[in-house]
Structure formats: C-alpha cells, structure tokens
Amino acid sequence: EVRLVQSGAEVKKPGESLRISCQGSGYTFSNYWINWVRQMPGKGLEWMGKIDPRDSYTKYSPSFEGHVIISADKSINTVYLQWDSLKPSDTAVYFCARTLDLDYWGQGTLVNVSS
Amino acid sequence: QSALTQPASVSGSPGQSITISCAGSGSDIGGYRYVSWYQHRPGQAPKLMIFEVTNRPSGVSDRFSGSRSGYTASLTISGLQADDEADYYCASYTTDGTVFGGGTKLTVL
Numbered sequence A: 001e002v003r004l005v006q007s008g009a010e011v012k013k014p015g016e017s018l019r020i021s022c023q024g025s026g027y028t029f030s031n032y033w034i035n036w037v038r039q040m041p042g043k044g045l046e047w048m049g050k051i052d053p054r055d056s057y058t059k060y061s062p063s064f065e066g067h068v069i070i071s072a073d074k075s076i077n078t079v080y081l082q083w084d085s086l087k088p089s090d091t092a093v094y095f096c097a098r099t100l101d102l103d104y105w106g107q108g109t110l111v112n113v114s115s
Numbered sequence B: 001q002s003a004l005t006q007p008a009s010v011s012g013s014p015g016q017s018i019t020i021s022c023a024g025s026g027s028d029i030g031g032y033r034y035v036s037w038y039q040h041r042p043g044q045a046p047k048l049m050i051f052e053v054t055n056r057p058s059g060v061s062d063r064f065s066g067s068r069s070g071y072t073a074s075l076t077i078s079g080l081q082a083d084d085e086a087d088y089y090c091a092s093y094t095t096d097g098t099v100f101g102g103g104t105k106l107t108v109l
Helices: none
Strands: A003-006 A010-012 A018-025 A034-039 A045-052 A057-060 A069-073 A078-083 A092-098 A109-113 B009-012 B018-023 B035-040 B047-050 B064-069 B072-077 B086-094 B097-100 B104-108
Touching: A003 A092, A010 A018, A018 A034, A018 A092, A018 A109, A034 A078, A045 A069, A045 B086, A045 B097, A057 A069, A078 A092, B009 B018, B018 B035, B018 B086, B018 B104, B035 B064, B035 B072, B047 B064, B072 B086
Parallel strands: A010 A109, B009 B104
Antiparallel strands: A003 A018, A018 A078, A034 A045, A034 A092, A045 A057, A069 A078, A092 A109, B018 B072, B035 B047, B035 B086, B064 B072, B086 B097, B086 B104
C-alpha cells in the first residue's frame, strides 16, 4: 500500500525556522517525484514545487522560489519542506503528493505562525 | 503562472448530473495530457479522481468522468450522491510546474 506520512502540526513564532517532512512507503521511493502543495485558511490548493528523490533536482513555482527549500533524503524515503524565517502568512496546511498526477497525498501538516 | 478558472460553486440534486469546468490556455490544459481532478473534503487529504484528462484511478466510481475541449477541461459527476459533496480542483502540468484551479464547491441539495 502506497503511503505518504507527514510530520505533525507545528506552532511557531515569526522569524523562526522550520522543517516539515513527508515519508513514503509501499513503493520505490526514488522512482517518483514528490510535490508540495499549500492550502491557506479558507483558500484553495497552490502548487509550491517538486523534487526528484533520485538526484534531489528541484523545481519551484515562481510564487515560492526563494521563500522555501525542498530537499530529500532517499536513504530514509523522506522529503522535506523548509523555511529559514517564517512569517504569519506562512500559516497554512501543507500537503505532499506523489508524481505529476499527484496520485497519493500525505495527510497534511498544519503550520501556525503567530506571535 | 495564473490559476486555472473554475466556477466557485455548483449544486445539484441527488441523481442528477453536474459538470464543473476548468478554463486554461494553450500553455497548460490545451498543451499537455497531464490534466487531473481532485476531490477535497475538509480535514482530509485531496483525492485523485481523474488523471491525464479522462482516466479514472482504480477504485474511483465510474460516475466520475473527465473530458477536454480546446483549453477547457471538464469533470462530470453523474447520479449525484450526498457523499459527493466536497470541493473539487482541477490541475494541469505546465513548463513552470503544476497549476491548480481555484476550486469549486459542490453542494448536493
């Protein structure tokens, strides 16, 4: 069974750093790109970027490039989404999803940034 | 990278059919076969309902179907059921990555 399991909810203050994770199982992890998708409160889905776990090649949405970093550790079947300095506007649920078709999704990670 | 255009809401009665449109351009929907649709219920992960314009993943009801005409993709749900009530999003591959539609709230009356 294909599964993507994300790390738990986070409460952070503005300016803090954060890294959330997405671990895949039930398939050959390195064979499939992993995407990150944001959903801000009351809003729709936004594609942030994706990574090829084989070689960590990344592609970012122009809206997110320079604001987040996507990385991977294929030895533990895990992809990460990282912020160096969080803003209140980063408050959202973040989903990881597999492949171009986004065929399997993680359960989502709520990130709450508030002073 | 502009979002694809979907109606904000659609509604229908049980047993009826509804269609949700997703308008794009030649740089997304009209240019590639990677057009997909997702069902999203509050508090849950989105679920893939249609991929590559017309294909249904295993386990998705055949009441759900996808199509494309020019730069507009469509999701049709036939035999509406109360359980279909959710938000629906289209998405398309582009050279800049994936782009989503703004989402359509489906209400089953």
